[in-house]
Amino acid sequence: MNNKLIRQAQEALIVLGYLSGTADGKFDKSTQDAVLRFRRAEGLKRTNIISQPLMPYFEAATLKKLQTNLKTLGYANGVTGKLDKATIAAIKTYQKNNKLRQSGEYSHVLLAKTNRAAREREQARNRRAPVSVQNNIGTSSRSNDVVISSRNIPSQSNSSKASAMPNLNNRTVQENEIMRSEPNTAIQGKMRILKGSNGQVTGCKISTITISSDWCTSGNNKEGSQCNVLYKNGRVLSVRCR
Known part of the structure; x- marks a missing residue:
């Protein structure tokens, strides 16, 4: 396995929550364990091997995660795993509202930003206190x-x-x-x-x-x-x- 392929896999595993740290291109134990957990979650053969045929699975998983975040944040309705017109429009709207370049493209950097925003939204909802219907x-x-x-x-x-x-x-x-x-x-x-x-x-x-x-x-x-x-x-x- 070459370092570039390992680094690409690590970047995906980090934004998907399977791996912590940075993408350094080293095929260490934490990376191997993360690959194994990802394969198990996706219903793939349970090995820790990183190969070119595995990369499309990373791409689909990261796109689904982005769509899930956009749905949580109110920008999208569905999670398809496909970069369709609705998803591109949702990405552009998110980028516009957050003063980012409106490219309509998705990346690991964009996914990381929406990860944080969606997490904050969920935390805010969990902190929501009861209210009285009779008051104000x-x-x-x-x-x-x-x-x-x-x-x-x-x-x-x-x-x-x-x-x-x-x-x-x-x-x-x-x-x-x-x-x-x-x-x-x-x-x-x-x-x-x-x-x-x-x-x-x-x-x-x-x-x-x-x-x-x-x-x-x-x-x-x-x-x-x-x-x-x-x-x-x-x-x-x-x-x-x-």
């Missing part, structure tokens, strides 16, 4: 919808009325979902993706509720999907679509 709401254009504002509000003190949100150690609560007050726990309907003027997903609507974009682009969630939304006390617990 305004009516939407439809009479049976209510909109929770997207600004930070302080939690209510212990002297507040029983119907208000309880004190949460004086921390602020990020309100970032738009929900209807009834029914209390679940609602079903088809998903309609909402986009801003720049083409980026800003949220999605299911029946009479609208929720933040984080919930709209993960898993099988896409335009027209039949979805079931579970929530409690104003907090979305899950969005399952098929």
Whole structure:
């Protein structure tokens, strides 16, 4: 095996999360183990050999990972493993919004950037705190919808009325979902993706509720999907679509 081929494989293994460090062209034990894990995940022959026929598998895997990241970030809907027109358009939109050269091309450098952005998006979603449906709401254009504002509000003190949100150690609560007050726990309907003027997903609507974009682009969630939304006390617990 030549060093160039090993380095190319290492670059792919690093951005795919199988290998840490830098691509140095050395076929050491960590590289061999990473190749073996990659082959196992892709259903290939379980050896640690790097060869030219293996390279297209790296290319397809890195492209799928990029598409997955773009979907998480709200720029794409599908994960095909192919550099189709929709993927090129999604890449250009991401590049434009992040002040990068709008080439529509994908690379390991671009994948690394979207890896970080998607990871931060997931971490932000995991940190999301419960919100109260009863507090600080305004009516939407439809009479049976209510909109929770997207600004930070302080939690209510212990002297507040029983119907208000309880004190949460004086921390602020990020309100970032738009929900209807009834029914209390679940609602079903088809998903309609909402986009801003720049083409980026800003949220999605299911029946009479609208929720933040984080919930709209993960898993099988896409335009027209039949979805079931579970929530409690104003907090979305899950969005399952098929």
